[in-house]
Amino acid sequence: NFFLGFKALCLLHLAATFLNDNSIIHEVIASAPILSVNLIPKNEVVRRLTHKRQLQIHQTDALFQGLGTHYFDLWVGTPIPQRQTVMVDTGNAITAFPCAGCRGCGSPNNHNFYNHTASQKFHASTCDDCSLGTCQIEKSICDISMNYEEGSSWAAFEAHDMAYFGGNNGKPFDPADPENIEFELSFGCQTQLSSHFINQLEDGILGLSKKNRGALWYQMYQAKRIAEKSFSLCFGRQPIEGRQGTNIGVMSMGGYNANLHHSPMVFARDYGSDLYTVYVEAVYLRTNGGESASVDLPSQHTVHKINISEGELNSDPVIVDSGATYTYFNKQIMTPFKETWKEITGFDYRVDVPLSLTYEQILALPTLIIQMRADPNSVTNGELNSVANLAGDIDPSSPSSIIIAVPASHYMTYTKHGKYKPELYIDHHGRSLLGANTMQGHDVFFDLQHERIGWAESTCGNDNFRPDSR
Numbered sequence: 001n002f003f004l005g006f007k008a009l010c011l012l013h014l015a016a017t018f019l020n021d022n023s024i025i026h027e028v029i030a031s032a033p034i035l036s037v038n039l040i041p042k043n044e045v046v047r048r049l050t051h052k053r054q055l056q057i058h059q060t061d062a063l064f065q066g067l068g069t070h071y072f073d074l075w076v077g078t079p080i081p082q083r084q085t086v087m088v089d090t091g092n093a094i095t096a097f098p099c100a101g102c103r104g105c106g107s108p109n110n111h112n113f114y115n116h117t118a119s120q121k122f123h124a125s126t127c128d129d130c131s132l133g134t135c136q137i138e139k140s141i142c143d144i145s146m147n148y149e150e151g152s153s154w155a156a157f158e159a160h161d162m163a164y165f166g167g168n169n170g171k172p173f174d175p176a177d178p179e180n181i182e183f184e185l186s187f188g189c190q191t192q193l194s195s196h197f198i199n200q201l202e203d204g205i206l207g208l209s210k211k212n213r214g215a216l217w218y219q220m221y222q223a224k225r226i227a228e229k230s231f232s233l234c235f236g237r238q239p240i241e242g243r244q245g246t247n248i249g250v251m252s253m254g255g256y257n258a259n260l261h262h263s264p265m266v267f268a269r270d271y272g273s274d275l276y277t278v279y280v281e282a283v284y285l286r287t288n289g290g291e292s293a294s295v296d297l298p299s300q301h302t303v304h305k306i307n308i309s310e311g312e313l314n315s316d317p318v319i320v321d322s323g324a325t326y327t328y329f330n331k332q333i334m335t336p337f338k339e340t341w342k343e344i345t346g347f348d349y350r351v352d353v354p355l356s357l358t359y360e361q362i363l364a365l366p367t368l369i370i371q372m373r374a375d376p377n378s379v380t381n382g383e384l385n386s387v388a389n390l391a392g393d394i395d396p397s398s399p400s401s402i403i404i405a406v407p408a409s410h411y412m413t414y415t416k417h418g419k420y421k422p423e424l425y426i427d428h429h430g431r432s433l434l435g436a437n438t439m440q441g442h443d444v445f446f447d448l449q450h451e452r453i454g455w456a457e458s459t460c461g462n463d464n465f466r467p468d469s470r
Contacts, residue, residue, distance in 0.1 A: 002106035018217045028093055062461075063088065063235070063249035066201040068233060068325035070436065071253055074206070076163045076185065077119035082189055083112055088233060088251065089323030090276055090446065091238035093211040094132055094144065096156050096188030097204025105193045111203045116159065116189060117369035124189070125158035133159045139325065144188045144311060152195030154271035156188030165251075183223035186214065205404060208322070210274055210448060217253060226254030233322055234443040236460035237410075249460040256445045256454065263292070263388035265456035267378035268402045276446060276453060280432070281310055281401055283333065284369035284394070285340050291441065292457055293369065293405040294388040303369065303394055304344060307336040320444070320453060327411065328428040337426045341366065349426070354410075354419035366407035370438070371395060372402040375452040388457055404455050407453055410437045 044123060046373040070088050073080035074095070086099045100115045116122045127135035130142035131157075137199050141156035147391040163185035190204065195220045208231065212218045220226045234257075234314060257263070268278045283306045286295075295301050312332040329337070341349040344366050371391055384399045385392035411424040445454030 013282045025367060028460065063251050064248040065198045065246040065248040066438075069200070070205075070233070070248065070322065071202040072165060074163060074165050074185075076161050076187075077116070078121045079377065080118070080119075081164070082114055084114060084204055086204045087200070087201045087202045087286035088206050088208060089321075090208045090233075091319070091321040091323050092205055092207045092366065093209045093274075094146075094188050094207045094214040095185065095205065095216060096144070096154065096190050096207075098148075098296050099156075099189040099191065099195060100112045100157075101193045104198070105190070112157045114189070114203075116150070116161070117162050121184075122159065122161040125160065125186075129225075130158060131132070132188065135355070138247060147366070152189075152197050153192075154190050154194070154197050155192040158186065158192040159189040160184055160186050169407070181225065183218075183220055183225050185219060195268060197205075205323075208446070210272060210276065215346075218447075220253055228254050229448040230254060230256075230446060231437065232256035232443055232454070232459050233447040236442045237440055244260055247461070250444075258442055258456070260443050260460060261292075261456040262428075262459070263457040265391045265443070265454040266402050267375040267445075267447070267452040268372040268386065270447075270451045270453050271317055271376045272319075275317075276320045278312045278320060278434075278453060279373040280318050280370060281373055281398065282306070282371040282395065283308065283329075283337075283342055285337075285366040286369055286405075287344055287366060289363045289365055291409070291425055292388055292403065293403050296398050304366075306340055308333050313432070318432045318434060320434045320439070322436055322439060322444075325437065326423040326425060326435055327406070327438045328425045328430075328433045329433045329434045330340050331427045331429060334426045351422045351425060351427075353416055353461065354417050354421045362408050362412050365412070367408065368406040368411065368424065369394070370404050370406065370434070371398075374400050374402050374405070374452070377450070378452060386455055402455060404442065405457075406437070406438050407441075410440045 003335070005131060063072050064085070066087060071085045072088060074084045074086050074097075076084055084096060086097060098111050098113050100113045100117065102112065103112060105113070124134075125131070125142040126140050127137060127142065133144035135140045135141075138145050144158055145153065145154045149152040159185070164182040166181075206216060207214045208224060209215055209218060211362075215232045217226070217229060222231050231254070232250075232252045234252075250257065256265070269278060271277045280338050285304045285306065287304070288300055288304045290301060312330070317328060338349050371394070374390075384390045389403055390399065391403050392399050395401060406424070411422060413419040413423045415421055427460040441457060441459065443454075443458045444455045445456075447454060
């Protein structure tokens with residue numbers, strides 16, 4: 001699969017409003033500058049509340065939908081900022097996009113080549129300040145190169161320029177106080193692309209991984225544009241995508257926006273060092289579908305636990321990765337998953353055979369339930385069954401564990417031939433990976449400050465989506 005090879009299992013990966021329900025969630029309320037890219041309203045001016053020690057900025061923009069990916073607008077350069085669309089990727093450590101003169105990078109109709117010569121504050125790194133790549137002494141530049149498992153690659157040199165994110169769907173806004181939101185961005189100024197990087201909808205890629213220095217959250221934190229090492233991604237979905245942008249969600253830096261949430265945020269422990277990982281305790285299939293982890297009429301649904309041990313589920317840490325389009329489980333789950341699926345549906349689970357089903361029939365297919373180990377510092381005992389994303393009676397032995405729902409409307413993809421194709425892979429030879437279709441329908445909060453990953457159910461501003469609509 002392209003998107004898995006393209007980024008998720010890369011061998012050379014460089015590798016606000018908080019809740020008040022204290023009976024369930026222990027929250028750290030930060031007096032933090034929070035950059036929140038809001039989907040609604042879309043075309044309003046920037047609103048600021050400035051205090052002696054607190055700055056809150058709400059920047060009116062959205063995440064957009066790419067070809068199986070999600071991206072947003074990054075504005076780089078002075079005095080006239082230039083738009084760069086970058087794929088949000090929690091498995092990537094460096095932000096990079098093609099610069100003027102990039103060889104084999106496609107036509108300007110496919111990508112916005114960054115004209116670095118037009119920016120007054122642009123400067124390339126030398127060997128004295130090379131931090132993201134490798135110094136080439138004979139050239140006195142800092143080289144960066146990435147080679148991916150499926151064959152695509154890019155080459156760049158390390159550079160710096162002033163940047164901010166946001167804007168109005170391809171047009172930058174004019175902030176009254178630009179010094180309060182812009183910061184010096186270190187990035188890869190790409191000079192060469194190959195394979196899928198040439199054809200992708202986005203210009204470049206955004207580094208959001210746990211590795212410091214290159215990650216956007218870290219650079220903004222160091223520049224004092226956010227006070228907490230955190231960010232959130234809220235993924236919705238639309239049936240179309242285009243270069244001008246299809247709104248599908250919200251990105252926030254330095255916190256999350258609880259106004260988007262349909263359920264309280266709950267927290268899984270993050271065990272990763274370079275990548276974001278969780279410990280999966282169990283996997284279930286729930287009959288008669290359902291979009292949420294909780295259902296209004298539990299008597300109409302039965303939860304079937306997949307017969308696989310925790311050791312088999314976590315033979316390697318399970319990755320949460322926004323840059324992978326789909327979800328992949330290690331092949332050890334294949335046989336028990338197929339047995340449970342057939343017991344519920346009466347037919348075999350096959351990813352190679354698209355299904356001729358109506359959307360209503362898709363909604364009735366089993367909902368995947370993933371149970372994760374909770375962050376011990378964030379969850380307390382209480383009325384656990386009243387919180388959508390806590391296990392409660394599903395697992396009486398661990399009722400405060402985190403559960404998230406992946407309905408069939410998220411793991412079944414509507415094809416151009418009018419059929420549905422499963423995009424939940426259960427025969428993977430590498431480590432398990434929870435991709436964008438698992439994150440979809442949730443605001444996912446990557447809290448590096450407290451080593452946890454928050455999950456709250458949300459439509460992210462897309463309440464009327466159905467994949468077969470026209």
